[in-house]
Amino acid sequence: MLLTRAQQQAAAATPAWTPADLGAKLITWWDAEDLTTLTLVGSNVNAWRDKKTALSLNQGVSGSRPLWSATSFAGRPGIIFDGTDDFLSTNSIGTMPAAAVPGEMWALADQLALGSDTAIRAVADYGQTTANGSRRIRRVVASSISRGNVFANGTAATGSTIDLYGRHVIQGSFASTGLKISVDGAATETSAPLSLSTGNSLTSIGSNISGLQPWNGGINTVLITTVLTTDEAASLLAFLKSRGGI
Amino acid sequence: MSDVVIFPVGKEASADSYLAWCNTNSPDTTATMWYYPDRVDKYGQRVVAYLGPTGFIWNSEPYPEPAGGVEARADGVLNANVEWPEEQ
Numbered sequence A: 001m002l003l004t005r006a007q008q009q010a011a012a013a014t015p016a017w018t019p020a021d022l023g024a025k026l027i028t029w030w031d032a033e034d035l036t037t038l039t040l041v042g043s044n045v046n047a048w049r050d051k052k053t054a055l056s057l058n059q060g061v062s063g064s065r066p067l068w069s070a071t072s073f074a075g076r077p078g079i080i081f082d083g084t085d086d087f088l089s090t091n092s093i094g095t096m097p098a099a100a101v102p103g104e105m106w107a108l109a110d111q112l113a114l115g116s117d118t119a120i121r122a123v124a125d126y127g128q129t130t131a132n133g134s135r136r137i138r139r140v141v142a143s144s145i146s147r148g149n150v151f152a153n154g155t156a157a158t159g160s161t162i163d164l165y166g167r168h169v170i171q172g173s174f175a176s177t178g179l180k181i182s183v184d185g186a187a188t189e190t191s192a193p194l195s196l197s198t199g200n201s202l203t204s205i206g207s208n209i210s211g212l213q214p215w216n217g218g219i220n221t222v223l224i225t226t227v228l229t230t231d232e233a234a235s236l237l238a239f240l241k242s243r244g245g246i
Numbered sequence B: 001m002s003d004v005v006i007f008p009v010g011k012e013a014s015a016d017s018y019l020a021w022c023n024t025n026s027p028d029t030t031a032t033m034w035y036y037p038d039r040v041d042k043y044g045q046r047v048v049a050y051l052g053p054t055g056f057i058w059n060s061e062p063y064p065e066p067a068g069g070v071e072a073r074a075d076g077v078l079n080a081n082v083e084w085p086e087e088q
Helices: A004-014 A019-025 A229-246 B012-025
Strands: A025-030 A039-043 A044-049 A054-059 A069-074 A078-081 A089-090 A105-113 A123-126 A134-142 A145-152 A157-158 A166-174 A182-185 A188-189 A201-205 A216-225 B005-007 B046-049 B077-079
Touching: A019 A025, A019 A069, A019 A229, A044 A069, A044 A089, A054 A201, A069 A216, A105 A123, A105 A134, A105 A229, A123 A216, A134 A157, A134 A166, A145 A166, A145 A182, A157 A188, A166 A229, A201 B077, A216 A229, B005 B012, B012 B046
Parallel strands: none
Antiparallel strands: A025 A216, A039 A044, A044 A054, A054 A089, A069 A078, A078 A216, A089 A201, A105 A166, A105 A216, A123 A134, A123 A201, A134 A145, A145 A157, A166 A182, A182 A188, B005 B046, B005 B077
16 A cells, blocks of 8 residues: 555654653663663673663672673674673662562563573562562473573463573563463463562562572563553564564 | 682682682772672582683683682682572
C-alpha cells in the first residue's frame, strides 16, 4: 500500500518505542548501551547507574569488576561477566517493588555457560539475604540443558522449552498468585501461589545479592517494572529482541 | 571464566600474603582493594583472584603477571573453576 506524503511524514516523525514509554511503570533501567550511565576504568566497570532513578550498582574490588565492550553483545555494547566472581551491587533497592507488591524483572542477556556446567547463575537479584528474601532471575540446568528460572521466597518456576544458551530475553514476574518465567516471550511457566515477601536492602546484577551464583556471559539491559499490560509487555519484548538480534 | 588462586585449608596466611602482594602490584588504583579478604569456596578454601593474564583484563588486554607473582602464590593452586558455597 502506498503511503501519502502526510503518512510518510507522520511515520518518519514517530520516534521508536523505548522502555521510557512505559512511564511510571518503568522503575529502573540499566542500559549498557548508554555510556553516560557507566563509570569505566579502561574497560573495567566501576559503576552502572539506572537511567530512571540513577540507582548506581558498583564494584570497588578490582578482581570482581566486569568488562564493558562496545561490540560484545551481538555487535552492540554489553557488559561481560566472567562467570567466576564478577558482579555489580549496592545496599539499596531504590523504589523497586518489595514485600508482597507485584512486579516484573526483565533482562537481555547472553548466557555462555554450557549444559555440563550445572551451577546456578543469576542475572539479577534484589531484596535481602535472610533466607530467600529476594527476587531473582537466573539460569539453572535441567537434564544438561540451560533454562530460564525465576525465584523468590523458596519458590521457583523454570522455563522448559527453550535452551538458555546464547542471547535471550528473560522475564520474571513476581506476585503472590505465583511466579512466572518467560524466555523470549515463550517457554512460560508459572509456579504455585506463594507468600511473596521480599526485602529492601540489596541489589545485584551479575550475581545473587550475596555475590554468588555468578553470571557467565554478557548483559545488555536489566529493567524492573510494575505489572505490565499485555501490550506493554509485547512492546518491551520487541524492543529487547530487536536489540539482541533474537 | 577468570582464573583464581585457591589456597588449601591451613594456608590462609599465604592467601593473605598473596592478596597483599596483589594490592601492591595491581595497576588499578581506583579500586578499594584487589580482592575480598574473606572469599572461601564450598570446601572452606580461601580464594583470591589471579593477578595475571588469565585472571585480569586491564585496558582491554590480558595483564602480564608482575615479577614475584609466581612466588607470591606458591602455596595456592591456579584454577579456572570455583565451587562457591551453594545457595538456593
